[in-house]
Each structure stands twice: as C-alpha cells, then as structure tokens.
Amino acid sequence: MRVVPTVVLCVLQVVVIVFIVVLIVVLTVVPTVVLCVLQVVVIVFIVVLIVVLTVVLTVVLCVLQVVVIVFIVVLIVVLTVVLTVVLCVLQVVVIVFIVVLIVVLTVVLTVVLCVLQVAVYMAKRDFVDHCDFVDPVDGVILIDPVQLKGRKVYVMLSCTFRYGRQDMDVMGVAFRRDLFVVTRQVYPELQDKEKLTHNKIQQKLLRKLGDNAFPFFFEFPDNLPCSVALQPGPSDVGKKCAVEFEVKAFCGEIQDDKVDKQSSVRLNIRKIQFSPESSKVVPTAETTFEFLMSEKPLHVKLSLPKETFYHGEPLKANVEITNSSSRNIKDISVSGRLLSCLCLILQMRHYDCFYHRLLFTIFKSILTRFELPWRNIQLFWAVFELICVCGLVSSDSVPSGTSLKKEYTLYPLLAHNKDRRGLALDGRLKHEDTNLASSSIVKQEVLKEVQGMLVSYKVVVRMIASG
CATH class of the missing domain: 1.20.5 (Single alpha-helices involved in coiled-coils or other helix-helix interfaces)
Structure with a gap:
C-alpha cells in the first residue's frame, strides 16, 4: 500500500x-x-x-x-x-x-x-503824412514806343475804400468806393522831362534807363485817410475791409479805355501817419463821483506822461484816486481801447421820405455825440467799433477816507491781439507783418471831408464801489 x-x-x-x-x-x-x-x-x-x-x-x-x-x-x-x-x-x-x-x-x-512792355520804378512804397504835408508820389516809367502803335501811356494814382469784405459782394454790388483817382498822361509827354523831374533818384533812373523812361509825379490831397485795414477772421476769404492806395500804369487811346491786364502794371503803396513827439501836452482827465448817502465825493484823475506813443512802446498811465466818500473802492482796471470809425458820405441830396429823414436824424445824433462832422445835404454813414487792445485788472483797493496814487503799465501790441477780428491795422504790403493802426491826425479844417477809416485810442479806468 x-x-x-x-x-x-x-x-x-x-x-x-x-x-x-x-x-x-x-x-x-x-x-x-x-x-x-x-x-x-x-x-x-x-x-x-x-x-x-x-x-x-x-x-x-x-x-x-x-x-x-x-x-x-x-x-x-x-x-x-x-x-x-x-x-x-x-x-x-x-x-x-x-x-x-x-x-x-x-x-x-x-x-x-x-503786348506793350511797361515797368514802373519807384524809390519807396511808404509815403509819410507829416500832418503839414505828405510825401509826393514820384517815380519813373519805362516803355517801348515801338509797340505802342499810336496809343498813349497813362499813370494813375487811386485811393480805394472797401467797406465790406469781398465775400459780401452779391448781385454785382461791390462794397467799395474810389475816394480819390487822378490820371496823368506820361507818353507822349506833355511837358519837358526836366520840368517833370523832381528829385535826384528820378534823374539817376532817367540816365540809367535811357530815352524810353519818363518821370511822373503826384501829390496827395489833404482829405485822404492813411492806409488802414481791418484784421480778418480765421474763416474770412477774399479782400478785407481796408483803405488801399495803388499806382497803375497802362496804355490806351484815351485814359477812360478799358485797361488790358497784359498792357498794364500795378503797384500797391502805403500812406502812413507820422506824429512828432511833443512834450508840451500832457493828456489828463479827471472826474468826481457823488454817491447817495455820502457827504463827500470820490475824485479820480488819469494822466499820461506824454501824448504820443510809438509802436512797441509801453503805455504808462498814472491813476490818482481820492476817496472821501463812505464807499470802499476795489477791482481797479485800466485798459487801452482802439476806436475805429468807418466813414462814408452817401450822395443822398433829397430826403423826400420819412425813412430818409429818420435815418439822417439818427446818424446826426450819433455824430454829434462823438463830436464828428456831419452835413445837411449829404448822409454821413459811419460805423463805430471800440475794441480793447490791452488792459489789466489789479487787486488794489481804496478804502473810505484814503487815497491811491499808482502807475499802471499797458502794452498795446498786435502780438497780443492776433485773433481779434475787426481790429484796425496799418496797411500791409503783401504778407509782411504790420502794427496796430496809427492814430488818425487830420487838419481841423478838412476833417469834415475825410472819408474812409479814422482811428483813435483812449485809456479807460474802471472800478467798483461797494454797495
């Protein structure tokens, strides 16, 4: 097992x-x-x-x-x-x-x-009004007699007043007027060259230019304004409102012929104002104010060191205030203002309607208020414009019972007013720079005939009283 x-x-x-x-x-x-x-x-x-x-x-x-x-x-x-x-x-x-x-x-x-070849030669383009006289306009004109073919040569001196901008011209109506026009025939010469030659520059030009050179000569009348133009705005186009002078040479059968641009030449010139400095006259203005519920008045005095100030020069104004009243004075301001007056005489000899009579009455009252001339048979059309060109506002105060004496400095310069539309300026040639318009100085006996633009300046002091 x-x-x-x-x-x-x-x-x-x-x-x-x-x-x-x-x-x-x-x-x-x-x-x-x-x-x-x-x-x-x-x-x-x-x-x-x-x-x-x-x-x-x-x-x-x-x-x-x-x-x-x-x-x-x-x-x-x-x-x-x-x-x-x-x-x-x-x-x-x-x-x-x-x-x-x-x-x-x-x-x-x-x-x-x-085409006719025309050339104008002048020694200068600025002609000074010295109050007593004005520099004459003279020069030499060069032509070619072969091309004239029987025509004549003329030289024209004109003063044009444009009292509206060019873009305002409508339906063929131009806001301009010729204040002065004079025409002289240069060729064929009516007088001998020696009689028409007035200065050494003309003589030198005649010798240099030869036999085809001819002199001309003009004189300014007393009733013409100086070259003044209103400063246009940034959006303005075309020619501005201005008083302009021009020298024109042309050819034709008669002096009233239509001028062909190809057979003419134009040259703008200026008429400028000059005032000699005078230390005798010291401009002063003073006034007194009385207030309600005040026993004593307020006294103000304004003075300048001299009457004439040139371009670029500071303007010093002395102000004196004596305040005896119960009011307190504060916010004192000093300003320099330019007053430009555009004057034109309209040919209206019959005042056959209510509108003409009313218009004449209104203008007459305005001219009387500003102390300017007027005529009974003609309508004096004028526009006034007051523009502040310089100024300052101080914090000074004058309490009741005190006084103030102080000098204020103003700078009336165009550089500070470049964008001011409607400001009166000295006439300019092409695009060169210029200045604020010079004060118009006209003889008293011809003041009523002067048209165009009249310029003046004034210093204004303003202040505020408490209460």
Missing part, C-alpha cells in the same frame, strides 16, 4: 518538471520569434516608407521645378510686353508734351512781343 503513493508522487514530480521545462522552452522561443517577426515588419515598413517618400519627393520636386520654370517664363514675357507698351506710351506722351510746349511757348512769346 505504501509503494503506490510513492510511485504516484514520483510520476507527478516528473510531470511537473517536464511541464516547467516545456514552459521555459516555450516562453523563451515564442518571444524570440515574435521579436524577430516584429523586427522584420519594422524593417520592411521603414524600407517601404523610404521608398515611397523618395518617390513622392522626387515627383514633387520635378513638378515644382516645372511650375517655377513656367512662372519665370510667363513673368519674363509679361514684363517684357508691359515695359514695351509703357515705353511706347511714354514716348508718345513726351512727344505730345514737347509739341504742346513748343506751341504754347510760341504763342506766349508772340503775345508778349505784341
């Missing part, structure tokens, strides 16, 4: 050993085979991929080479055609331009040679 279990156990041991040996062999051989197969598959895949990529890249590169070669060929052809066309068009344009330029130059030169 004991022999059988022993044999069974031995058999089982042998089976287990065999199984383990077989299992070891299988586990060793199978992975090896699998790995070998995988290696073969990977190698085959890599080889196939390399072959495919090589073929594909070769095909793509060939196609790209063909496309690039075709694009380059097409681009070369297109550029060649375009450049050829452009060069042909440019050649045609240049040829046409040269032909047109030759024709235009021929026509212009022909016209210029057929």
Whole structure:
C-alpha cells in the first residue's frame, strides 16, 4: 500500500518538471520569434516608407521645378510686353508734351512781343503824412514806343475804400468806393522831362534807363485817410475791409479805355501817419463821483506822461484816486481801447421820405455825440467799433477816507491781439507783418471831408464801489 503513493508522487514530480521545462522552452522561443517577426515588419515598413517618400519627393520636386520654370517664363514675357507698351506710351506722351510746349511757348512769346512792355520804378512804397504835408508820389516809367502803335501811356494814382469784405459782394454790388483817382498822361509827354523831374533818384533812373523812361509825379490831397485795414477772421476769404492806395500804369487811346491786364502794371503803396513827439501836452482827465448817502465825493484823475506813443512802446498811465466818500473802492482796471470809425458820405441830396429823414436824424445824433462832422445835404454813414487792445485788472483797493496814487503799465501790441477780428491795422504790403493802426491826425479844417477809416485810442479806468 505504501509503494503506490510513492510511485504516484514520483510520476507527478516528473510531470511537473517536464511541464516547467516545456514552459521555459516555450516562453523563451515564442518571444524570440515574435521579436524577430516584429523586427522584420519594422524593417520592411521603414524600407517601404523610404521608398515611397523618395518617390513622392522626387515627383514633387520635378513638378515644382516645372511650375517655377513656367512662372519665370510667363513673368519674363509679361514684363517684357508691359515695359514695351509703357515705353511706347511714354514716348508718345513726351512727344505730345514737347509739341504742346513748343506751341504754347510760341504763342506766349508772340503775345508778349505784341503786348506793350511797361515797368514802373519807384524809390519807396511808404509815403509819410507829416500832418503839414505828405510825401509826393514820384517815380519813373519805362516803355517801348515801338509797340505802342499810336496809343498813349497813362499813370494813375487811386485811393480805394472797401467797406465790406469781398465775400459780401452779391448781385454785382461791390462794397467799395474810389475816394480819390487822378490820371496823368506820361507818353507822349506833355511837358519837358526836366520840368517833370523832381528829385535826384528820378534823374539817376532817367540816365540809367535811357530815352524810353519818363518821370511822373503826384501829390496827395489833404482829405485822404492813411492806409488802414481791418484784421480778418480765421474763416474770412477774399479782400478785407481796408483803405488801399495803388499806382497803375497802362496804355490806351484815351485814359477812360478799358485797361488790358497784359498792357498794364500795378503797384500797391502805403500812406502812413507820422506824429512828432511833443512834450508840451500832457493828456489828463479827471472826474468826481457823488454817491447817495455820502457827504463827500470820490475824485479820480488819469494822466499820461506824454501824448504820443510809438509802436512797441509801453503805455504808462498814472491813476490818482481820492476817496472821501463812505464807499470802499476795489477791482481797479485800466485798459487801452482802439476806436475805429468807418466813414462814408452817401450822395443822398433829397430826403423826400420819412425813412430818409429818420435815418439822417439818427446818424446826426450819433455824430454829434462823438463830436464828428456831419452835413445837411449829404448822409454821413459811419460805423463805430471800440475794441480793447490791452488792459489789466489789479487787486488794489481804496478804502473810505484814503487815497491811491499808482502807475499802471499797458502794452498795446498786435502780438497780443492776433485773433481779434475787426481790429484796425496799418496797411500791409503783401504778407509782411504790420502794427496796430496809427492814430488818425487830420487838419481841423478838412476833417469834415475825410472819408474812409479814422482811428483813435483812449485809456479807460474802471472800478467798483461797494454797495
């Protein structure tokens, strides 16, 4: 009975050993085979991929080479055609331009040679009003008598007053008026050149320019204003409101002929005001204020060190306040103001309707208020504009029972008023800079005849009384 279990156990041991040996062999051989197969598959895949990529890249590169070669060929052809066309068009344009330029130059030169050549020579363009006299306008005109063909040459001096901006001109109505026009015949000369020559500059010009040069001479009348212009606004266009002087030379059969621009020449000049400095007159103004419920008054006195101040010179105002009243004075302000008066005499000799009589009465009262002249048989049209050009506000105060004496300095400069529309300025030539308009000084006996723009300045002192 004991022999059988022993044999069974031995058999089982042998089976287990065999199984383990077989299992070891299988586990060793199978992975090896699998790995070998995988290696073969990977190698085959890599080889196939390399072959495919090589073929594909070769095909793509060939196609790209063909496309690039075709694009380059097409681009070369297109550029060649375009450049050829452009060069042909440019050649045609240049040829046409040269032909047109030759024709235009021929026509212009022909016209210029057929038109009278006029040149005006003047020693200066600013003519000073010295109150007692005005510098005369003189110069020399150079012409070509061969091209005149029997026509005459005239020189005109004119003073024009434009009392409205150019953009206001509507329906053929221009807001301008010729205040003074005088015309002189220069060629054929009515007098000997020696009698018409008035200064050394004219003599030098006549000697330098030769026999085709002729002198001219004009004198200003006493009733003309100086060159003044109102400063336009930023949006204004066209000519501004101004008093302008002009010298014009032209040719024609008679002096009233229509002036051809190609046979004329214009030159703007200025009539400027000069005032000699006088230390004898010291401007002074004083006044007395009486307040309700105050026994004593307030006395204010304003004085200037001199009557004449030149452009760029500071204006010093002496203020004296004697406050004997019961009020306190504060916020004293001093300002310099420019008064511009636009004057024009309208030819209305018959006041046959109520509107004319009323209008004349209103203007007469205004002119009387400002102590300006007026006429009974003509309507004196005037516009007054008062503009502050400089000023200051101080914190000084004058309590009741005290006094103040102080000097205030003002600077009336155009640089501080560049954007002030309607400000009166000295007339300017072209685009050169100018100044605030000079005060108009007119003889008393001719004041009633002056038209245009009259300018004056005044210093104003203002203050606030408590209560």
